[in-house]
Amino acid sequence: MSPINLSKWARLKSPWVLHFNSGACNACDIEVVALLTPRYDVERFGILLKGTPRHADILIATGPVTRQAALRLKRIYELMPEPKFVMAVGACASSGAPFKKCYNVLGGIDKVIPVDVYVPGCPPKPEAIIYGVTKLFEKIKGGS
Amino acid sequence: MNPNIFFRILVFPGFLFLFVLILFCDWFERKIMARMQNRMGPSYTGPFGILQPLADYIKLLTKEDIIPHHARQFLFSLTPIISFSIFMLSIFCFPLDGINVFSNYGFEGDLLFVLALVTFAHFFLFLSGWSSSNPYSGIGAVRILMQFIGYDIPLIISAIGPAFLAGSLSLAKIASMQTIPFALLTPWTFILFLVALQAELEEDPFDVPHAETEIVAGYGTEFSGRKLAFIRLAKDTQIVFGAVLTATLFLGGPYGPVFSAPPSLWFTIYFVLKVLFVIALLEFVEAICARLRIDHVVRGNWRMITPAALLSVILTVLSAPYIRLFMGAPI
Numbered sequence: 001m002s003p004i005n006l007s008k009w010a011r012l013k014s015p016w017v018l019h020f021n022s023g024a025c026n027a028c029d030i031e032v033v034a035l036l037t038p039r040y041d042v043e044r045f046g047i048l049l050k051g052t053p054r055h056a057d058i059l060i061a062t063g064p065v066t067r068q069a070a071l072r073l074k075r076i077y078e079l080m081p082e083p084k085f086v087m088a089v090g091a092c093a094s095s096g097a098p099f100k101k102c103y104n105v106l107g108g109i110d111k112v113i114p115v116d117v118y119v120p121g122c123p124p125k126p127e128a129i130i131y132g133v134t135k136l137f138e139k140i141k142g143g144s
Numbered sequence: 145m146n147p148n149i150f151f152r153i154l155v156f157p158g159f160l161f162l163f164v165l166i167l168f169c170d171w172f173e174r175k176i177m178a179r180m181q182n183r184m185g186p187s188y189t190g191p192f193g194i195l196q197p198l199a200d201y202i203k204l205l206t207k208e209d210i211i212p213h214h215a216r217q218f219l220f221s222l223t224p225i226i227s228f229s230i231f232m233l234s235i236f237c238f239p240l241d242g243i244n245v246f247s248n249y250g251f252e253g254d255l256l257f258v259l260a261l262v263t264f265a266h267f268f269l270f271l272s273g274w275s276s277s278n279p280y281s282g283i284g285a286v287r288i289l290m291q292f293i294g295y296d297i298p299l300i301i302s303a304i305g306p307a308f309l310a311g312s313l314s315l316a317k318i319a320s321m322q323t324i325p326f327a328l329l330t331p332w333t334f335i336l337f338l339v340a341l342q343a344e345l346e347e348d349p350f351d352v353p354h355a356e357t358e359i360v361a362g363y364g365t366e367f368s369g370r371k372l373a374f375i376r377l378a379k380d381t382q383i384v385f386g387a388v389l390t391a392t393l394f395l396g397g398p399y400g401p402v403f404s405a406p407p408s409l410w411f412t413i414y415f416v417l418k419v420l421f422v423i424a425l426l427e428f429v430e431a432i433c434a435r436l437r438i439d440h441v442v443r444g445n446w447r448m449i450t451p452a453a454l455l456s457v458i459l460t461v462l463s464a465p466y467i468r469l470f471m472g473a474p475i
């Protein structure tokens with residue numbers, strides 16, 4: 001295995017995620033936390049939930065990004081070490097859905113930081129989030 | 145100098161062997177934890193997920209390495225490596241395959257030497273948190289120091305028990321004396337030692353220094369990339385060190401019946417099995433316990449564990465003649 005393949009293999013096998021709520025209604029967050037429960041248990045794939053952005057590879061962001069959270073979201077993204085990826089989980093995070101055009105939201109994670117994978121659903125099922133992670137893996141494998 | 149010694153230090157039973165053992169123990173812990181919680185644990189990275197810790201380390205080594213602007217650069221970059229190497233050096237002093245890595249039986253008093261080294265390593269862990277100039281790391285670092293200062297005392301006191309029974313402060317001698325493991329002869333010391341060790345290793349119910357729900361990741365909050373890899377490696381080495389110390393003091397170390405030549409092969413097998421047994425014990429306790437509050441941790445130490453450790457030493461000293469008679473050793 002060449003060094004590049006080796007590092008790619010390691011990256012695919014141990015994605016550590018950070019969960020950030022930028023004004024979600026909390027349903028998406030419960031679905032994200034459900035990933036860690038015995039039923040779905042994403043530690044099987046080496047996915048661990050981390051508390052600090054310094055340790056994380058993937059930022060799982062939920063919510064429509066309120067004006068207050070926008071700056072924090074950007075800051076947390078900047079705290080993460082490269083290479084970093086962002087998943088927008090939920091209809092809110094993708095486009096602002098039910099909260100679109102509210103005076104206090106920006107409407108979507110991608111208004112603030114670049115997003116790699118969108119997971120639609122209100123809230124998305126844990127299976128859908130896992131599917132989103134596999135889509136992200138394909139993107140990493142593709143050598144972006 | 146003996147050319148063999150380089151092989152012993154670098155490959156077997158030195159650096160490479162211990163490194164593989166440490167990675168394996170990391171996987172073993174996670175698997176036990178997961179099974180206790182009715183989960184599967186790492187399963188798809190290599191056979192049974194056994195390569196999971198390796199993948200984690202390689203990934204961390206290839207990631208960006210950030211030094212925060214306010215951190216004390218020199219200490220911040222150095223402390224993870226130093227604490228890892230001190231833990232490694234202290235494992236080197238144990239009789240791993242009958243003799244220690246430097247191919248001798250150690251010296252009289254290397255038990256104290258090892259315990260002192262580990263206190264140093266803990267201090268470097270404290271410094272690593274302190275130097276990162278982050279409020280969470282600072283709180284985590286202060287908590288480590290407080291916990292280690294407190295629990296080092298009962299740990300060392302209960303380590304005296306086996307040394308007293310063996311009549312020696314040398315690790316190899318203590319280990320080889322145990323035709324019957326001291327864990328069976330003096331279970332009171334063994335249990336206290338395990339409790340104090342659990343606190344030293346910052347495992348539940350004593351994991352206040354890196355309590356995720358309160359202070360993010362404790363002293364490791366600001367570390368990323370290579371430095372985080374070394375911090376994690378230091379933590380894993382610390383757990384293996386704890387298991388090796390327990391196995392040597394209370395379970396007879398690497399020694400056991402030899403069925404065929406070479407004895408060092410059998411000794412290594414016994415050693416690994418005993419280390420895994422101790423780790424399984426520690427992880428079992430971790431899985432069934434919830435985190436104590438910080439004041440309970442401190443008060444529990446000074447009010448209960450330390451006096452109990454002193455009492456257990458008194459009990460050991462009083463019963464020593466009978467135990468030695470039982471072991472068939474000269475009184």
Ligand code: SF4
Binds near residue numbers: 023027097121123
């Ligand atoms: S997508 Fe739906 S469930 Fe998720 S945070 Fe928005 S409103 Fe709530």
